[in-house]
Amino acid sequence: MLTYKVIEIGTVTEDTIEQVLNDWSTKGWHFDGLHFAMRESSKRPAMAFALFTRESGSGEVAS
Numbered sequence: 641m642l643t644y645k646v647i648e649i650g651t652v653t654e655d656t657i658e659q660v661l662n663d664w665s666t667k668g669w670h671f672d673g674l675h676f677a678m679r680e681s682s683k684r685p686a687m688a689f690a691l692f693t694r695e696s697g698s699g700e701v702a703s
Contacts, residue, residue, distance in 0.1 A: 645693070646692075649689070652676070
């Protein structure tokens, strides 16, 4: 069964995005996408959501 993980990134910078991608990839999650939430008054994103997936076998607990 495919399990999904969504990580909210409150401070959207190159460093924080890189840290989230590296941290969760080393935990066995596969990067699936990155979505940005924009502000109307700014061209910089207010936050981002990193999406990960992994196969989970029977009895495996997703962390």
